[in-house]
Amino acid sequence: MISGTTKLIAHLGYPTESFRAPMIYNPYFEKHGIDAVVVPLGCKAQDYPAFLKLVFRLSNIHGALVTMPHKVTTIALLDEVLTTAEIAGSCNAIRLGPGGTLVGDMFDGEGFVRGVLRKGRTLAGARVLVVGAGGVGAAIAASLAKAGVSELALFDAHAPLAEALGERLRTHYPALTVTVGSNDPAGYDIVVNATPLGMKDGDPLPMDVERIAPSTFVGEVVMKQEITPFLAAARARGCDFQIGTDMLFEQIPAYLEFFGLPTTTADELRAVARIAY
């Protein structure tokens, strides 16, 4: 129940019609009597820098979730960019820091990491291939580095994206082995599709599934369907895997911690969410 004491979490993006966060967070807040609410604010790109500043001067603001088209431009508007967001080159959560400063981080990759760990896999020392070095791929790579993987192989059809991401990873994690340029999944502990391939019927697979070992863990970011063609092929080879919405729900507890709100498990969030997954 929204009142004048309710903590406002602004959901900033445009258009708003496909926003999912309100239907995930708000039922959870309601169930547990947490006096907070996620509210979509459909801010367009040209208004965003001025609006963001004013939103964080509201007396009841508690934080912001940031989505398209503002994830990248947010970085330049913050006072403090946490390492994962800096490597990812984008930000999807903002909170107030000391003196009204804006502190931003990026949790897409954290959701991926938490999902993998919860499925019993080890990331410390692991060798991981991330195919796709756009926003979500960069976020996943940054979080994998933070989680202690020993090697990251990066590939993007647009090679400079992967090169630039590799440079940022090497700068922040000098002990990490970073290789760039191949999407061959042979020999990795974990392989991830972080491209949009699988969104459209007839898309090619993001990598040669025949070369994925059955012991390799396979991750997917596409949420259009639970079992994408890529996951279906990996499953047919005997691989364990993580679906796209696991990453979505696993990242919510990380946001709740970032915002200093009572947290819970991804499973509970999925159970109370009022969206069809």
Place this chain on the structure above:
Amino acid sequence: MISGTTKLIAHLGYPTESFRAPMIYNPYFEKHGIDAVVVPLGCKAQDYPAFLKLVFRLSNIHGALVTMPHKVTTIALLDEVLTTAEIAGSCNAIRLGPGGTLVGDMFDGEGFVRGVLRKGRTLAGARVLVVGAGGVGAAIAASLAKAGVSELALFDAHAPLAEALGERLRTHYPALTVTVGSNDPAGYDIVVNATPLGMKDGDPLPMDVERIAPSTFVGEVVMKQEITPFLAAARARGCDFQIGTDMLFEQIPAYLEFFGLPTTTADELRAVARIAY
């Protein structure tokens, strides 16, 4: 349930802790499946002009409720000020007009008027005394003029306030008889306390109740208690009366019409509201 399609009604004011509108509108919206939500946005005075403009550029904005300290300053920020707001000198509701323009009106007085009419009293041709020419008194006077009263007597302990209000009323309603300077209630069909007297223990009564005829209808704006000392004294004289929260709930249907949302009765709104009255 808030989603990306929900119409946002911004509740603009500071501080937000005492806001009541979310607990009145939102349970009503929820009960009837109206996809709209009132959300407090605790905007401070110095940020308000810039913030107001940007809020109305949000893709999901539907309107705004305006409260302290912005009711007066809003007038200068609008593209179109409806007559009642212009006379009142303040605005408590804004909607988008053609071409993204901002259109504002003032409904405090409309709530008072609707309450009086619903209690079976006639306003067309009535003689009314309004004691208190601050924000709420001016709003009530403006709405009474719109409702067709024949005479308005205005009084304020700060005489220039009543004088200026009288001038604005004469400008917009040249056929209306406006007198200024006495709070003697003798001879009026309706008398209204629009001062804060009654908020504090030991406040004097706003007018000489002994001179109110039993046939006079008595209105009150103070909401601190249902039966204020002024209403208790009027009731003892046999007068019919209207309590402060009647004005509050009677104005909500007017806002709903202004915003183009499905409307209802004050009684239903009071029944579903999650506030203690």
